[in-house]
Amino acid sequence: MLEAQSGVRAPARWQDFVQLLKPRVMSLVVFTGLTGLVASGQPIHPVLAAVAILCIAVGAGASGALNMWYDADIDAKMRRTRGRPVPAGRVQGADAAGLGVVLSLFSVMLMGMALNWLAAGLLAFTIVFYAVVYTMWLKRSTAQNIVIGGLAGALPPVIGWAAATGEAPLNAWLLCAIIFIWTPPHFWALSLYTSEDYARAGVPMMPVVSGAASTRRQILAYSLILAPLGVLPAFTGLGGVAYLSVSVGGGLVLLLLAARLFRSRAGESADPRNDDGLYDVRAAAKDARNLFAFSILYLTLLFATLLVEHVVGLPPMELF
């Protein structure tokens, strides 16, 4: 076995291979994929629905393993990621890559044979986009990395919808657009208080390249687009009264937190000549943390409300 070679500290356990699949990311992808599948309104055999969600989950896990293989050098330099199986030396990079390729093939082929080839094609595109376009190219070359790369995380509702219906209509792409526009303010809020890590690893995240003030301005701009976009499904025959209430309320809180962050000094280094400077910066980091935490809750609430409305059978809004 490769693990037995020198330079590897401990033998790989099966749990290490599970960790390569990024289970927490997987759970978000499963949730949004399931929402797309259910919101399509198309009756589907429960076994086939479960297989579709499993394929989305395994495909996401495969992307995660490929990402951990390719990014091991970056991961080793960052506090948040240095304990991952490959940089920690518990799993060989080649084994992580092998797992990613095999699971990609299995998930796409099973999706095609069990459901349909549109869903399988979208799943394959998502895996390649995340592993090749985002991980191997965008992440190390542009500050727009998570903006464009966010498409991979935004596609699962479309895959779920396509798995159930064999089609990808505008409402499915609307769910995709919500996650796509949500990604930049979510990740940039996080990177405002972890930018030292990214700078050390040489990853051109927005605060590292354009500075904290520009990042806070862009977070506010994306939030101004996201809040109304999040309400839109209530007017396209997708969401009902509950969705309208949650999306309006959540959008207002999101805007409030983004405005607070915009006015703060989050991501800036303290002015050594000013005793209050350090306190200001620490207080501002809290504003960034608040927006980061709420952005997760916001997206979860939007999709959970949509999911519950369709499972319970609540009617969508009737405008005319």
Place this chain on the structure above:
Amino acid sequence: MSDPKRETEVDAKARRGRNVALALGLVLFVALVFVVTIVRLGGNVALRPL
């Protein structure tokens, strides 16, 4: 000083765990393909001309 015998046992235990996980994964995949085949076949069998 590390104990080579103990390291071997740890290696063997880890390898056994990986093998069991791989076997379970393969069995699950085979079972999944079988169930999907039955589900997809079921509807078509009911629709076939007599």
